[in-house]
């Protein structure tokens with residue numbers, strides 16, 4: 001069983017998916033702490049409801065990035081977390097912190113990386129006219145939305161689809177692939193070689209989430 005901390009800033013639907021999966025008897029990870037930089041994050045209520053300890057570490061209370069990241073690190077070490085899941089955590093972490101947690105920190109991003117890094121991914125995908133987009137779970141590198149890819153799901157963009165509808169359909173895939181990725185990592189089946197992930201005994205048919213039709 002691996003102890004995980006989840007970092008959030010907002011609504012926490014991905015956190016909820018992780019909470020729900022961790023509650024299953026056969027799931028190899030448990031959430032020991034949820035940290036939010038935003039005191040009003042709805043995800044904090046989700047954690048409290050599930051009986052998971054929470055902590056608000058508000059970036060506004062710290063003079064600079066380094067001090068803030070050190071505070072995060074201290075809380076993470078204190079709770080004994082061995083892995084971090086970033087789940088809609090809207091702060092950039094400094095390279096020192098990222099390197100300390102290299103290959104032990106996961107992030108979910110609402111595009112098929114390496115395309116559409118950064119914000120407003122859905123609008124940008126629609127604007128670019130791509131037919132498919134999706135979501136990615138990856139290990140975190142110091143560069144923004146970069147790092148070895150663990151799982152992805154593909155979502156087709158429907159003709160005339162708006163960003164809100166697309167975001168909603170991608171989000172429901174995020175809720176599938178994030179727990180899937182965490183499970184693989186917690187089982188010790190994920191190895192990073194160079195900038196790539198290899199997965200031991202991967203059942204690729206179940207791992208590939210492709211959703212070519214509107215749902």
Ligand code: GRF
Pocket residue numbers: 010011012013014015087088089108109110171174
């Ligand atoms: C998700 O779209 C995730 O991919 C991105 O931030 C959003 C968080 O949503 N990194 P939620 O807070 O998990 O509902």
